Amino acid sequence: MTHSERYTSRSQQWDRAKRLLEALIFSSPKPVSEEEIKRASGLVGIAIEKAVDEINSELSDHPFEIVRTGEGWEMRLKDEYMKIFYRLVEPELSKAELKTLAIIAAKGETSVSEVLRLRGGAASNHIKKLIRMGLIKREKRGRRTILSVTEKFNKYFMLDKTG
Structure with a gap:
């Protein structure tokens, strides 16, 4: 060669x-x-x-x-x-759903009952949709159900957790 x-x-x-x-x-x-x-x-x-x-x-x-x-x-x-x-694409989340998500993200983790207290009964449907989308997760701790954001949330909103 x-x-x-x-x-x-x-x-x-x-x-x-x-x-x-x-x-x-x-x-x-x-x-x-x-x-x-x-x-x-x-x-x-x-x-x-x-x-x-x-x-x-x-x-x-x-x-x-x-x-x-x-x-x-x-x-x-x-x-x-x-x-x-x-700007061109229809948003996947309504303003109300974004507000519910913002509460969960701002608190780091919070109970379902706290989100419902702050956002009202409609937040129940928001939570279900956010879980389906993989943006938040639900974890049972004793009798409480805790919500927190996922890695998909970080990626969706282009948040880099490296520093």
Whole structure:
């Protein structure tokens, strides 16, 4: 094998690893860990960052990018497109549901009875919807039912818990 053939082979391997990385991150419903990337593409450590930088350069004219979060790597809309997108899309949550969610998030965790006391009986349906959406979870503690936000809540509202 000549030097040129070896270079072409390495270049093709690199391109393939990058495409596998891009496909994995694009198709994953959750952030992709470095271990998952290693298993899928063979890339590790600084090579992942280099590949992501190259992919993002290739995507510079596109509305999405690959970013590192506290949970791993994910593809998402760039900020300038996010603002436009959210103005155009019908909100998933009503203002009343958002107020109920805000109480739970602000308190960290709170009882169902406290939320109902603060928000009224309609909050019962809000709680059910928020649980179905995976934004809050319900936990039984003795006779009390405690509500708290989930990791999906953090992702939904783009809150990064890494610092």
